[in-house]
Amino acid sequence: MPAGLVISAPASGVGKTTLTLALARAWRNRGLNVQCFKSGPDYIDPAFHAAATGRASVNVDSWAMDRAAIAHLVSRGIDADVVLAEGSMGLFDGVAARGVSGTGATADIAQMLGWPVLLVIDPSGQAQTAAAIAAGLRDYRAGVRLAGVVLNRVASPRHEDLVRRALLDAGIAVFGALPRHAEINLPKRHLGLVQAEEQAEIGKLIDEAARFVAEHVDLDAVLRSAAAWSPQPAANGLNVTPPGQRIALARDAAFSFVYPHMLEAWRAAGAEISTFSPLADEAPDTSADVCWLPGGYPELHAGKIAGNARFRSGLRAFAKTRPLHGECGGYMVLGAGLTDADGVRHEMTGLLGLETSFAKRRMHLGYRLAELAAPMPGHRAGSRLRGHEFHYSTIVAQPDTPLAVVHDATGAVIAETGSRRGYVTGTFFHLIAEDR
Incomplete structure (x- = not known):
């Protein structure tokens, strides 16, 4: 039975994609089948997911797609051991007016699928306040469950200790803390990340990210936090007509x-x-x-x-x-x-x-x-x-x-x-x- 998890954050630019790729490759290196999805309309990240897992990734979008379409798309994870949905922007960030099945927020997908959220928190320039942010995200919306937190770009062991203690006092699990590591930063361009197919060294970059994350994050604890999920094979719910034969x-x-x-x-x-x-x-x-x-x-x-x-x-x-x-x-x-x-x-x-x-x-x-x-x-x-x-x-x-x-x-x-x-x-x- 697959285990489902959503990777999200308080905002863009804190390391969601890097952590998603690293977890996917690290678990794949352990012999697990990993299926990724991208919540929201970003069309670049799925190619990185495919490079990390060896399986095609697709977008799921609550503003543009109904529940049947989303169910159809995620049913491809039925034969996987782990299913990861990478969010976009912050956890609750969407548009003001509801679309087909939501506002486009990552939280819509987490609630719809019943998967807990692994938060990536960048505590740069703060310490205990990071716990207040995580607690606020945990409590903001009923039906969205928080699995725990991975800290990214911690400045020092003392900094990590301050943030960890505050999170634990708030009842939030900390699965690991990543010090700054420039070698695994993914190149960016004005529409987002430089595309996976443009990077000859993408495999090595993902391997280094997986090694680094495995060294600093409790992969077994993260996996245990994921929700057991029983997807049902879905008929084509996309309602898409090809433009021609x-x-x-x-x-x-x-x-x-x-x-x-x-x-x-x-x-x-x-x-x-x-x-x-x-x-x-x-x-x-x-x-x-x-x-x-x-x-x-x-x-x-x-x-x-x-x-x-x-x-x-x-x-x-x-x-x-x-x-x-x-x-x-x-x-x-x-x-x-x-x-x-x-x-x-x-x-x-x-x-x-x-x-x-x-x-x-x-x-x-x-x-x-x-x-x-x-x-x-x-x-x-x-x-x-x-x-x-x-x-x-x-x-x-x-x-x-x-x-x-x-x-x-x-x-x-x-x-x-x-x-x-x-x-x-x-x-x-x-x-x-x-x-x-």
């Missing part, structure tokens, strides 16, 4: 942000996916009936994309007769031009009139609910799509017919409507699920 998917360092559960759902529905690399100047498979450009980091490769004539001409030829959709970075590449952080404009494919610029960075972040005014691949006009937007580009021009009316999580209408022209559509949000 044969899908040409852009896939390389510039086009890599696509939710794993979406690709799995497409394949489960019988679709075939062929990949191509725009950075290698490849064109989409001409036998495909739809082309999909996911997001990523096109701004880091804009000059190369602009100069890859075979990719550009192949994409234009494809769009004359078949549907083509781009998400976020893919949407920008379908546009007329992209200005990079240095103020240099690069000509894109021109299939849409969108002009974007990174010269004046502006963060766009949050859940999105789109009501389609026209069809896009896999979805009819009138469909309600839930997704997430995260980028730093500014819209200079968005002259084409809007694809959708797009709302943020509060219900406010936003300017990032997406575009359509002929067979071509694009959105700034990454699709997570369609409302039933």
